[in-house]
Amino acid sequence: MRILLCIKEVPETDAPIMLDQASRWIRDNNLHCYRMNRFDECAVEEAVLIKEKFPDSILDVVTVGPKRAEKILLRALGMGVDNATHILSEHTGYLSPFITASWIAKFASDKDYDLILTGVISEDNMQGQTGPMIAELLSMPCATSVIFERISYEERLIYVEREIESGARHCMKILLPALLTVQSGINKPRYPSLSKTLRAKKLRIPVICSDALLKVETRERPELIRHPSKSRQSLILEGTLSEKALELAAILDKKSLIK
Amino acid sequence: MEATVALIAEHFNGALSPTFFELITFANKLKIVTQAKPTIVMLGEEIEEVANKATHFNGFDVIAIEVPGLASYNPETYKAVLKSFLEELKPSFVCLVQTSTGADLAPALSVKLGAACISSVQEISSESGRITFLRSVLGGKAQAVFSAMTDITVVSIQPGCFERADTGACSGNVNVSRRAYRSLRIQDLGVRxxxxxxxxxSEAKVIISAGRGIRQKQNLALLFELAAMFSRSAVGCTRPLSDSGWLNSGSQVGLSGAIVSPDLYVACGISGAQQHIAGMQGSGFVVAINTDHYAPIFNHSDVCVVCDVIEFAPELIKAIAKYRQVT
Incomplete structure (x- = not known):
């Protein structure tokens, strides 16, 4: 089995973010802390689990991003991936999923992958487009939001369960090669091992310049970025912990919510 | 030639998807700014009956494509049949709902049609002829307004953002045609x-809901204690918590879990991603407790408490106890 993992770096969502009105996007700078998209971590874990079942498998990982994004490739190698490739793009601002998908599809087109895995959605752009677009560009069947998979390698088939509304599962059998986008909850991503991480740090990760790969025009662009509007009054309570608690209890009591 | 808008309608077991009516509302808004004529497009076997239902109350024409053997959603068949059909129809917009089906279809269709793809749209507007679409990014911490630069745009709308509004128009024409397609690479095994x-x-009047901010599983006990202060209460959670097995998946609030509307919703350590907000925005009164001043949940809350919920919950339990003693 030859498996490709497509991963993305995202800004740490727990920290405050800064918006950049010039690029009309999230400000791209090193003040933000960047890490691997959580859904992509699940995709990496799923691939490592597949390799445990099919030890002959070769796991490749690829990302599109600036120099800084090498960090998440090292993390994937530390988790048990065999080879990494960095598609270098110093593009700042919004990068269309179609462009990312086109670069990755071009990279993958001559490599005969049996399976391509990626996260169901990225935590920053939140569209879930890149995976299905790569599949389409490579004319591969695709299953999104996969919560369970089982491979029958002799039959060249993969059984998948897609998570659909209210947690129901849409079950399908797909002929390989195929692309799956992985939903969280499919597994618990492991921490990178120290020995693998140390070994990865000695490797020189091959870099491909995105511009040399393929020229692609964006098909949509952000016109504006802003902090979200409020849908409720958002009254902020002040004071010490117990003052806040008493005030809240008083508000709830006044609204007859304490019975 | 008159521009058209294709609305891809979902249906299951002979019934229209509940989100279908949100798509109609969106289509009416799009119609105002584009003047383009919306046409409902649906696929399936034995489709005529549900196709007739689709045109009620909105007056749009329906093009129903009967595909023998297509009992439910098969991604390969849908993509192939829609591609050949949409290439003939040449719509300026293809609209879907960002459901599990819409999210699966939209990006693939956009590649097939050479179209821009804008997902999870929450609002539409138009300024000097340019149509723009608003959507949340970064877990709801920001909102971005997008415009397309192509002749065709595939748009998927976020469920829960466009309320059902029947126009009362008479029914449009229903046209049923037939196309054969046999999926070679994907075998649909049905839905479990x-x-x-x-x-x-679902029956609780008060929901105390836990997010990643509670940090440790044992801290859940504190939220159960808080919930016990109210009658008809329950403890809910966000997706990451049910994923890690801290609570069972039946307790998850959000688009992929339960849509709830209690009298009181207390969000404890929840940042407020769009998919969670969509599950609780119908609540009567919302209180959010979070250390992050910028947590998006605060924008959707009546009362905001900026602090660590693990420190705050015992104080709140004490304070509520005082009120209960008085009454």
Whole structure:
């Protein structure tokens, strides 16, 4: 089995973010802390689990991003991936999923992958487009939001369960090669091992310049970025912990919510 | 030639998807700014009956494509049949709902049609002829307004953002045609029901909901203690918590779990991603407790408490106890 993992770096969502009105996007700078998209971590874990079942498998990982994004490739190698490739793009601002998908599809087109895995959605752009677009560009069947998979390698088939509304599962059998986008909850991503991480740090990760790969025009662009509007009054309570608690209890009591 | 808008309608077991009506509302808004004529497009076997239902109350024409053997959603068949059909129809917009089906279809269709793809749209507007679409990014911490630069745009709308509004128009024409397609690479094995929403949660008047901010599983006990202060209460959670097995998946509030509307919703350590907000925005009164001043949940809350919920919950339990003693 030859498996490709497509991963993305995202800004740490727990920290405050800064918006950049010039690029009309999230400000791209090193003040933000960047890490691997959580859904992509699940995709990496799923691939490592597949390799445990099919030890002959070769796991490749690829990302599109600036120099800084090498960090998440090292993390994937530390988790048990065999080879990494960095598609270098110093593009700042919004990068269309179609462009990312086109670069990755071009990279993958001559490599005969049996399976391509990626996260169901990225935590920053939140569209879930890149995976299905790569599949389409490579004319591969695709299953999104996969919560369970089982491979029958002799039959060249993969059984998948897609998570659909209210947690129901849409079950399908797909002929390989195929692309799956992985939903969280499919597994618990492991921490990178120290020995693998140390070994990865000695490797020189091959870099491909995105511009040399393929020229692609964006098909949509952000016109504006802003902090979200409020849908409720958002009254902020002040004071010490117990003052806040008493005030809240008083508000709830006044609204007859304490019975 | 008159411009058209293709609305891809979902249906299951002979019934229209509940989100279909949100798509109609969106289409009416799009119609105002584009003047383009919306046409409902649906696929399936034995489709005529549900196709007739689709045109009620909105007056749009329906093009129903009967595909023998297509009992439910098969991604390969849908993509192939829609591609050949949409290439003939040449719509300026292809609109879907960002459901599990819409999210699966939209990006693939956009590649097939050479179209821009804008997902999870929450609002549409138009300024000097340019149509723009608003959507949340970064877990709801920001909102971005997008415009397309192509002749065709594939747009998927976020469920829960466009309320059903029947125009009362008479029914349009229903045209049923037939196309054969046999999926070669994907075999559909049907749908297995989910765990279902915990009964306590769907009937609760008060929901205390836990997010990653509670940090440790044992801290859940504190939230159960808080919930016990109210009658008809339940403890809910966000997706990461049910994923890690801290609570069962029937307790999950959000688009992939339960849609709830209790009298009181207390969000404890929840940042407020769009998919969670969509599950609780119908609540009567919302209180959010979070250390992050910028947590998006605060924009959707009546009362905001900026602090660590683990420190705050015992104080709140004490304070509520005082009120209960008085009454």
């Amino acid at each position: 029901p989910g765990p279902g929403c915990d009964l306590l949660l």
